[in-house]
Amino acid sequence: MNTFTKPFKTLALTAALLSATTAIATPSNESTSKLLTANFDARQVIKIEAGDFHFVPGQIAPIHTHAAPAIGYVAKGEILYQVEGEKPQLLREGDAFFEPVGPRILRFDNASATEEAIFIDFNLQQQDEPFIVFEKALTGKIDRRTLPTTDLKGQQVDQVDVFISELEPNGQKQLDKKEVTLAYVAEGVVTLKSKGEKKRRIKAGETFSLASGNTQVQISNASSEVSAKVVAFYLR
Numbered sequence: 001m002n003t004f005t006k007p008f009k010t011l012a013l014t015a016a017l018l019s020a021t022t023a024i025a026t027p028s029n030e031s032t033s034k035l036l037t038a039n040f041d042a043r044q045v046i047k048i049e050a051g052d053f054h055f056v057p058g059q060i061a062p063i064h065t066h067a068a069p070a071i072g073y074v075a076k077g078e079i080l081y082q083v084e085g086e087k088p089q090l091l092r093e094g095d096a097f098f099e100p101v102g103p104r105i106l107r108f109d110n111a112s113a114t115e116e117a118i119f120i121d122f123n124l125q126q127q128d129e130p131f132i133v134f135e136k137a138l139t140g141k142i143d144r145r146t147l148p149t150t151d152l153k154g155q156q157v158d159q160v161d162v163f164i165s166e167l168e169p170n171g172q173k174q175l176d177k178k179e180v181t182l183a184y185v186a187e188g189v190v191t192l193k194s195k196g197e198k199k200r201r202i203k204a205g206e207t208f209s210l211a212s213g214n215t216q217v218q219i220s221n222a223s224s225e226v227s228a229k230v231v232a233f234y235l236r
Contacts, residue, residue, distance in 0.1 A: 029171035038098035050147035077117030188228025
């Protein structure tokens with residue numbers, strides 16, 4: 001019998017246990033999941049207008065159509081959404097949505113009679129194209145807060161993929177700028193840093209855009225105490 005066999009086995013087992021313990025003790029500091037893929041007819045996008053909508057309890061949206069595809073995210077509350085010819089659906093906080101070009105949007109209403117609803121949308125517009133057309137003249141107020149417009153200079157787009165990333169306290173995530181990216185900070189505060197550019201600080205409720213290129217951008221949770229959430233819209 002080899003007298004060295006048992007010590008070697010013991011050492012190997014100890015090393016394996018240490019390795020497993022380390023893996024458990026140092027989990028990934030960010031997690032990303034896909035929310036939605038929106039496909040539409042290819043279009044030459046000149047600009048992307050963004051809006052931050054705040055609906056009071058029970059507020060009903062007027063019937064409307066979209067000349068430009070609208071892709072968005074429900075930041076708070078619940079929205080009752082219905083496209084003409086389709087069944088109504090309930091959009092909850094944390095859901096992404098897509099409003100197509102053409103069919104009437106019959107409902108985009110605050111589903112709660114007691115709570116506010118907040119959602120943001122991005123509208124992929126061609127030259128001289130309105131992003132929304134109301135069927136009748138508005139009779140009530142719509143609280144739409146304008147967010148920065150992104151100029152694309154006629155880039156062809158036919159798909160948008162929406163992902164959400166949760167960054168743990170002090171967590172980081174790398175973004176590759178091979179595609180135009182729009183993003184919305186849903187929770188917390190993050191900082192953006194890429195080579196040759198100043199660090200930017202973006203807080204919840206704000207948006208930012210990244211032009212296409214080969215530079216990697218680092219997104220960092222600015223807090224050491226609470227998580228942050230970033231919703232990214234990748235234009236294909």
